[in-house]
Amino acid sequence: xxxxxxxxxxxxxxxxxxWFGAETRRALAAGLAVAGLALVAGWPYWRDHPGAAAxxxxxxxxxxxxxxxxxxxxxxxxxxxxxxxxxxxxxxxWAASWDAGIGPIMxxxxxxxxxxxxxxxxxxxxxxxLEYPVDRIWTAAACVILxxxxxxxxxxxxxxxxxxxxxxxxWPAPFPDFELFQTVLQVSAVLYLLxxxxxxxxxxxxxxxxxxxxxxxxxxxxGALAFVGISAAVTQKPIMEASIPLDDLLQVxxxxxxxxxxxxLTLLASGLRLRIGELTVAGRMLRLTAPVSVExxxxxxxxxxxxxxxxxxxxxxxxxxxxxxRGRPAxxxxxxxxxIDPGGEAGRWRHRVVxxxxxxxAVVELGGALRYHESLVEAALVAGGRALETAxxxxxxxxxxxxxxxxxxxxxxxxxxERERLARxxxxxxxxxxxxxxxxxxxxxxxxxxxxxxxxARTCRAELVEALGELRALAREVQPALLxxxxxxxxxxxxxERLGTRVKLDVTGRRFSREIESTLYSALCEALSYAxxxxxxxxxxxxxxxxxxxxxxxxxxxxAGGPAAGPADLPxxxxxxxxxxxxxxxxxxxxxxxxxxxxxxxx
Amino acid sequence: xxxxVAEDSGIFRQAxxxxxxxxxxxxxxxxxxxxxxxxxxxxxxxxxxxIDLHMPPTYTNEGVVAARRLLxxxxxxxxxxxxxxxxxPQAMELFRDQPRGVGYLLKDHVTDVENLRSAxxxxxxxxxxxxxxxxxxxxxxxxxxxxxxxxxxxxxxxxALMAEGHSNAGIGKRLHLSARTVExxxxxxxxxxxxxxxGGPPGPQDSNKRVLAVLxxxxxxxxx
Numbered sequence: 001x002x003x004x005x006x007x008x009x010x011x012x013x014x015x016x017x018x019w020f021g022a023e024t025r026r027a028l029a030a031g032l033a034v035a036g037l038a039l040v041a042g043w044p045y046w047r048d049h050p051g052a053a054a055x056x057x058x059x060x061x062x063x064x065x066x067x068x069x070x071x072x073x074x075x076x077x078x079x080x081x082x083x084x085x086x087x088x089x090x091x092x093x094w095a096a097s098w099d100a101g102i103g104p105i106m107x108x109x110x111x112x113x114x115x116x117x118x119x120x121x122x123x124x125x126x127x128x129x130l131e132y133p134v135d136r137i138w139t140a141a142a143c144v145i146l147x148x149x150x151x152x153x154x155x156x157x158x159x160x161x162x163x164x165x166x167x168x169x170x171w172p173a174p175f176p177d178f179e180l181f182q183t184v185l186q187v188s189a190v191l192y193l194l195x196x197x198x199x200x201x202x203x204x205x206x207x208x209x210x211x212x213x214x215x216x217x218x219x220x221x222x223g224a225l226a227f228v229g230i231s232a233a234v235t236q237k238p239i240m241e242a243s244i245p246l247d248d249l250l251q252v253x254x255x256x257x258x259x260x261x262x263x264x265l266t267l268l269a270s271g272l273r274l275r276i277g278e279l280t281v282a283g284r285m286l287r288l289t290a291p292v293s294v295e296x297x298x299x300x301x302x303x304x305x306x307x308x309x310x311x312x313x314x315x316x317x318x319x320x321x322x323x324x325x326r327g328r329p330a331x332x333x334x335x336x337x338x339x340i341d342p343g344g345e346a347g348r349w350r351h352r353v354v355x356x357x358x359x360x361x362a363v364v365e366l367g368g369a370l371r372y373h374e375s376l377v378e379a380a381l382v383a384g385g386r387a388l389e390t391a392x393x394x395x396x397x398x399x400x401x402x403x404x405x406x407x408x409x410x411x412x413x414x415x416x417x418e419r420e421r422l423a424r425x426x427x428x429x430x431x432x433x434x435x436x437x438x439x440x441x442x443x444x445x446x447x448x449x450x451x452x453x454x455x456x457a458r459t460c461r462a463e464l465v466e467a468l469g470e471l472r473a474l475a476r477e478v479q480p481a482l483l484x485x486x487x488x489x490x491x492x493x494x495x496x497e498r499l500g501t502r503v504k505l506d507v508t509g510r511r512f513s514r515e516i517e518s519t520l521y522s523a524l525c526e527a528l529s530y531a532x533x534x535x536x537x538x539x540x541x542x543x544x545x546x547x548x549x550x551x552x553x554x555x556x557x558x559x560a561g562g563p564a565a566g567p568a569d570l571p572x573x574x575x576x577x578x579x580x581x582x583x584x585x586x587x588x589x590x591x592x593x594x595x596x597x598x599x600x601x602x603x
Numbered sequence: 604x605x606x607x608v609a610e611d612s613g614i615f616r617q618a619x620x621x622x623x624x625x626x627x628x629x630x631x632x633x634x635x636x637x638x639x640x641x642x643x644x645x646x647x648x649x650x651x652x653x654i655d656l657h658m659p660p661t662y663t664n665e666g667v668v669a670a671r672r673l674l675x676x677x678x679x680x681x682x683x684x685x686x687x688x689x690x691x692p693q694a695m696e697l698f699r700d701q702p703r704g705v706g707y708l709l710k711d712h713v714t715d716v717e718n719l720r721s722a723x724x725x726x727x728x729x730x731x732x733x734x735x736x737x738x739x740x741x742x743x744x745x746x747x748x749x750x751x752x753x754x755x756x757x758x759x760x761x762x763a764l765m766a767e768g769h770s771n772a773g774i775g776k777r778l779h780l781s782a783r784t785v786e787x788x789x790x791x792x793x794x795x796x797x798x799x800x801x802g803g804p805p806g807p808q809d810s811n812k813r814v815l816a817v818l819x820x821x822x823x824x825x826x827x
Contacts, residue, residue: 432612438714439618443625446716465711482690485663490692
């Protein structure tokens with residue numbers, strides 16, 4: 001009989017606090033190790049200078065800790081490794097204090113590579129690459145200078161000239177020449193200074209090309225490192241002379257090491273700031289999105305993500321498309337590619353937002369700079385989740401309205417075309433036939449000698465003219481021929497002449513699209529006949545003008561007789577204008593006259 | 604009298620030609636469009652061309668365009684534009700540049716033979732003819748009611764006939780007045796209404812320019 005043993009292990013209880021995870025422990029261990037290395041390397045000097053020892057060990061350890069922490073992040077991995085290398089180099093640099101063995105010859109290399117690693121590390125922060133050509137050129141130049149100069153040092157000198165004891169130091173010195181050595185020192189000093197200054201310039205050049213958020217993060221580090229670089233070059237100057245005491249040299253190293261502490265400190269500050277940003281983003285989103293509206297959600301996202309170019313589209317399930325904040329369908333493939341424009345900082349990318357139940361909710365399009373801060377974007381979208389869901393409902397209502405509006409608009413367009421056709425039919429068909437009949441009656445009247453027939457023909461003609469008048473009134477209501485040819489002004493002039501009330505016209509000569517002219521014409525006719533018949537106006541002023549992309553028409557009259565006008569009095573008018581995204585305002589009351597103001601977009 | 608007709612509606616054109624022929628007016632060309640008429644009368648212009656205002660392709664002002672072209676080529680020819688609608692701006696457009704030998708008649712009045720014949724004759728003589736309905740609507744439009752109130756009944760009648768394009772003699776004949784009396788009325792009207800004519804001092808002798816001045820005055824709304 002076989003026995004099956006199932007081992008159920010109890011879940012490991014977590015003893016340490018959340019922040020004290022494996023990464024933190026690893027970082028602290030690395031810091032301690034590097035500090036230990038520095039302690040050993042500089043022991044002869046530390047014995048007499050405990051203060052300097054403390055500063056240097058803290059600086060080395062701090063740099064190593066930041067390095068390891070950065071190395072755990074995806075994009076900042078290289079920067080982290082370079083910082084770790086820099087901290088080891090700085091510790092190794094102190095081997096010079098033994099004044100024996102290979103320590104002194106190694107020290108200038110260690111110092112040079114320390115600055116190199118630090119500089120390149122910062123250039124790679126936070127994207128993990130040398131993004132700009134200037135960065136790469138500077139890095140190449142720095143590599144050459146920081147290798148050649150320490151080499152030229154020992155090639156042309158004896159150790160005594162370089163602050164070391166001759167007998168115990170391993171120092172090959174193949175071509176010792178004091179004058180040449182002095183020249184090498186001077187040239188090196190100038191090159192170091194140039195390197196430091198050009199590094200500051202390279203850092204400044206990067207700033208304008210960064211997104212707002214990234215600039216906020218990089219600015220302190222850039223400032224700190226520019227300061228470190230220049231102070232290093234300046235403090236290096238006095239020791240670039242022949243025959244200085246070893247103590248002076250090491251003292252300069254202490255100062256340089258102390259200044260370097262700035263770099264890890266500012267990096268930590270930036271990291272903290274980012275983390276605080278992620279933590280506070282929820283509160284800010286909630287504050288900025290109340291009360292929820294489509295635009296407010298978008299503006300809140302723009303605000304918390306420091307990206308004024310951010311765009312937001314909502315999924316409209318009924319229409320099965322994404323719509324913009326005004327409810328208009330947007331041309332976005334539901335299965336879009338993430339990177340729509342992979343151009344680094346200048347590029348753009350899209351992020352799909354889904355609801356808690358996994359349904360499509362929205363799409364955010366962001367500037368390339370935010371690619372490096374996806375956690376921040378994620379935090380903002382999660383915090384704004386409720387607001388986004390509410391806004392999506394609003395957006396889909398907008399989308400529905402938009403559909404109704406465009407359907408109505410198509411209807412108005414179809415109606416305009418139909419009116420034109422009808423008017424033409426009346427003109428070509430019925431009217432011509434009646435007119436021909438009139439001419440025939442005229443002929444009959446002319447040829448007959450019978451006075452009774454003549455009289456009958458004349459009566460028929462008179463009746464015919466009446467009928468023609470009625471037919472024409474109908475055709476004019478449908479679509480006046482003058483409107484299509486000469487526009488609103490002349491067409492309204494004819495209307496005004498027929499009203500029998502004094503009408504002042506102030507109408508722009510500009511032409512607009514067929515449906516706008518046709519709609520406004522019938523709206524104005526309606527308003528005019530309202531003014532005359534209902535408000536019993538004796539004087540009417542009609543003004544039509546285009547102002548900043550909107551066509552504004554105003555009918556004001558002195559009609560004090562009727563009650564105050566409202567949309568209910570002119571229902572056809574309001575509906576037609578709304579179909580073209582226009583609106584109507586009424587103003588007036590007994591004793592004040594009446595004003596109907598219509599405006600609609602005309603571009 | 605030799606007449607050419609341009610009218611897109613076949614049925615009305617046919618009836619019009621029959622009417623004209625019946626009353627002894629010779630129709631030399633009967634065309635379906637303004638272009639066709641201008642082409643066909645090129646060698647031998649008629650005394651008067653009757654042109655429909657609304658014709659294809661746009662049914663807006665083809666008649667005015669054709670009238671202009673015809674008058675450019677044959678300045679001696681009279682043109683009578685027919686319109687189914689009483690539209691002042693169109694009429695003004697026709698008289699703007701050339702107030703000689705042109706007329707604007709509503710199609711309703713074409714069916715009255717005497718009306719038609721008198722309009723054709725006046726246009727042939729180089730006079731201006733404006734349909735009485737156009738004028739009466741302008742007078743009734745009350746743009747100018749305050750100024751018109753200053754005129755006497757008789758002066759208003761003279762004003763209307765003047766606007767229709769009648770000469771002093773024509774006005775006199777219609778109202779049974781002497782030429783001298785008509786002249787006095789005309790002068791009084793021009794002074795009372797402060798009409799300034801491009802044809803010279805108030806009460807110009809050139810009845811065509813006078814028509815234009817009166818029509819312009821009647822049409823001008825206060826706001827313009």
